[in-house]
Amino acid sequence: MTKLKIGFVGLGNMGAPMAVNLAKAGHEVRGFDTAAQPPEGVAATQSAVDAAAGADVVITMLPNGDILRAVASEVLPAMQAGALLLDCSTVDVEAARDVAGQATERALGFVDAPVSGGIGGAAGGTLTFMAGGTTEAFAKAQPLFDIMGQKAVHCGEAGAGQAAKICNNMILGATMIATCEAFALADKLGLDRQKMFDVVSTSSGYSWSMNAYCPAPGVGPTSPADNGYQPGFAAELMLKDLGLSQQAAEAVDADTPMGALAHQLYAHFVENEDGLGKDFSAMLPRFSARGRQT
Numbered sequence: 001m002t003k004l005k006i007g008f009v010g011l012g013n014m015g016a017p018m019a020v021n022l023a024k025a026g027h028e029v030r031g032f033d034t035a036a037q038p039p040e041g042v043a044a045t046q047s048a049v050d051a052a053a054g055a056d057v058v059i060t061m062l063p064n065g066d067i068l069r070a071v072a073s074e075v076l077p078a079m080q081a082g083a084l085l086l087d088c089s090t091v092d093v094e095a096a097r098d099v100a101g102q103a104t105e106r107a108l109g110f111v112d113a114p115v116s117g118g119i120g121g122a123a124g125g126t127l128t129f130m131a132g133g134t135t136e137a138f139a140k141a142q143p144l145f146d147i148m149g150q151k152a153v154h155c156g157e158a159g160a161g162q163a164a165k166i167c168n169n170m171i172l173g174a175t176m177i178a179t180c181e182a183f184a185l186a187d188k189l190g191l192d193r194q195k196m197f198d199v200v201s202t203s204s205g206y207s208w209s210m211n212a213y214c215p216a217p218g219v220g221p222t223s224p225a226d227n228g229y230q231p232g233f234a235a236e237l238m239l240k241d242l243g244l245s246q247q248a249a250e251a252v253d254a255d256t257p258m259g260a261l262a263h264q265l266y267a268h269f270v271e272n273e274d275g276l277g278k279d280f281s282a283m284l285p286r287f288s289a290r291g292r293q294t
Contacts, residue, residue, distance in 0.1 A: 003027060006144075007051035007058040009071055010089070011036045014115070015061035017123040018088070018148050022059075025147045030055070052078045057144065059086045064240075065095030072099040076106055084109035084140050088129070092244055093159040093166070094251075096132065100158030109137035112158060114165035115149070118232045126150045130168070132160035166248055169241040172209065173262040176238075177283055179209040183216050184287035193219050215281035224279035231279040238280040239266040 004027045008019040011033035023029040023041035031038035032051040038044045045051040052058045052075035060075075062068050068091050076085065076099075085103050087096065087110070096112035103110035111133035121127040127149035131138055138154045145152035155164045182205070186196045197219045201211045213232075214220035224232045231237075242263035249256040269275035269286060 004056040005054060007055035008042065009048045009051055009058065009075065010061035011038055012061065013119050014122045018061065021125045021148055022144065048075050049078045054080060055083060057084045057086055060089060062089040065091035068095050068099060072102060076102055076108060079108055081107045084111065084137060086111050086113060086141050088113050088115055090114040090165055090241060091162060093162045093248055096162045097159040109140060110158060111137045111141045112161040113141065114161055116168065120232060130155055130161040130164035132156055132158050132162065166241065166245045170245040170256065170259040173238050173242050173266060174258045175207045176209040176215065176281055177262055177265060179207065180215050180283040180287050183284055187288060213281060215284040223281065225281055229279045229282035233280050235266060235275040235278050235280045235282060236270050239270050242266055
C-alpha cells in the first residue's frame with residue numbers, strides 16, 4: 001500500500017470515523033472542522049487550507065453545497081498539482097459540477113462520492129460510495145473507498161454520484177412513508193405487527209425499509225425503532241435529501257409527485273411536529289397516532 005498524505009475537512013458524525021479508518025490503515029491524516037476536534041489518530045490543523053497543503057488527497061464531508069463551494073475556494077489553491085479532491089458530502093448536483101470545473105482548471109482531480117450506510121457504516125468501514133468523476137480520478141480514489149466502505153460504484157462524470165444519491169434517497173423516503181402507513185393501517189385492522197412483517201418481508205411489498213430497517217420496534221433486525229427512534233439517519237437529513245431531489249427535478253423538468261409528497265410530509269414532521277432529532281423511521285408512531293385526514 002502506498003502511504004498517502006490525506007487532508008480531511010469535516011469531522012462530524014460521519015467524517016470523524018471515516019478519517020479514523022484511513023489513519024488506522026496507515027495513511028497520514030490531518031483534519032480540520034470548525035466545531036469538532038480531530039479524533040484520535042488524526043492530526044489537528046488550524047484551517048482547511050492547512051489540512052490541504054501538501055496532501056495527495058483532500059476529503060470533504062460537509063453539510064451543503066454552499067459550504068462545499070466556500071471550502072473548495074479555499075483548499076483548491078492550496079493543493080499541489082495532480083492531487084485529488086474527494087467530496088463525500090451530499091449536495092446539489094450543480095455544486096458538485098461547479099467544484100469539479102474549478103478543480104480541472106487547476107490540474108486537480110475531483111470525485112463527488114456521497115455515501116450510504118449511516119454512522120454505523122462510517123464506523124465499520126462498510127459504506128457504499130456513489131461516485132462521479134473521470135475514470136482516472138475514480139481509480140485514484142478506489143483504494144480509499146476500499147478502506148472506508150464495502151462498495152463504490154462509478155456512476156459517470158462529475159455530479160453523477162450526487163444524482164445517484166438523490167434518486168436513491170427519494171426512493172428511500174417514499175418507501176419508508178409507505179411502510180409506516182402500512183403498519184399503522186395493520187394496527188387499526190387488528191393485524192399483528194410480526195405477522196405483517198413475516199408476510200410483507202417475503203412478498204411483493206419487500207423493501208429495504210421493511211426488511212433491513214423496519215420502523216416497528218421488536219420486529220425484524222434491530223433498527224433505530226428498537227432504541228426509541230434515536231437516529232441512525234435523522235429525519236432532518238432525509239428532509240434535506242428530499243429537498244435536493246425536488247430541486248434537481250425542477251431543474252430538469254422531471255415529474256416526481258411521490259417525491260414531492262414525501263418532501264412535504266417530512267417537512268411537516270420535522271418543522272411542525274416532533275420529528276427533529278428523531279430517526280426518519282419515526283414516521284410510524286406519527287401515523288399510528290393520527291386518524292384519516294380529509
